Amino acid sequence: KAVEINALWYNALRLMEGWLAGEGRADDAQSLAASAERVRQSFNRRFWYEAGGYLYDVVDGEQGDDAACRPNQLLSISLRHPVLDRDRWERVLEVARERLLTPLGLRSLAPGHPDYKPMYDGDLRSRDAAYHQGTVWAWLIGPFVDAWLKAYPEDRLGARRFLEGFVPHLNEACVGSISEIFDAESPFTPRGCIAQAWSVAEVLRLWAKTR
Known part of the structure; x- marks a missing residue:
């Protein structure tokens, strides 16, 4: 379940x-x-x-x-x-912020787990093994910020700060767009599709929501 x-x-x-x-x-x-x-x-x-x-x-x-x-x-x-x-909301959000949140989305698995993969690289088998085992997904910033604003409805400024890492990324990979995934550790190298619709959609939605 x-x-x-x-x-x-x-x-x-x-x-x-x-x-x-x-x-x-x-x-x-x-x-x-x-x-x-x-x-x-x-x-x-x-x-x-x-x-x-x-x-x-x-x-x-x-x-x-x-x-x-x-x-x-x-x-x-x-x-x-x-x-x-x-x-229980604040406890979950604190864990997510400390262990999953990055400047470019959320890790798919927290560091410290035996299956955690810090980088999405190598051959197809290696990349597939990392896809859901630490790799950062940009679109996951959506449910994180939505949850944050549920718990802290007055903190729009704080919620907007969670999006700031995407601004310099607009000059990487596909200029003016947002990649599908990123490595789980700094420098959070962009990977996968260089212009992913769901990444762009969630960041745009949140940018409007946190105005």
Whole structure:
């Protein structure tokens, strides 16, 4: 059971609840509300990793519960209907800021994990092995900043600072655009597609959101 899938499922249930209520289908909306509440309670009971102050990436997997620190957990805060209990938001964000955040997006896996890869290079097999094991994804700045503004709604200036690293990057790789991925360690060399739509879209969206 993956953390982001459960966060998306809860969000979908709450959205459907609202749409049904808007259509006057109160009984159906109430049924979905009850299901969503069960999901919320179960999620907070099973996914919270108290020792780390963040969320398990996977629970009940083939190897048991996976405590790898990944950015997927941010969807539990950033979506319209956050499933994570409010009193845990700051702890998750602090872990993400300290261990995952870079000037150009978020690492796909925190340093210190046995599978962590600091660089995306080498042959195809080597690159594929690093793709989700530390490599920085630019678009992940989106859910991070969304979650940050959920927890700190008045801190638009602070949220804007998380985007500043993209400005000098506009003169690298494809001039005027944003790369798909970056190495997980300084100097965060751009890799992959040199002009990635979802990277550009998220940075533009956040730039407007933090004005």
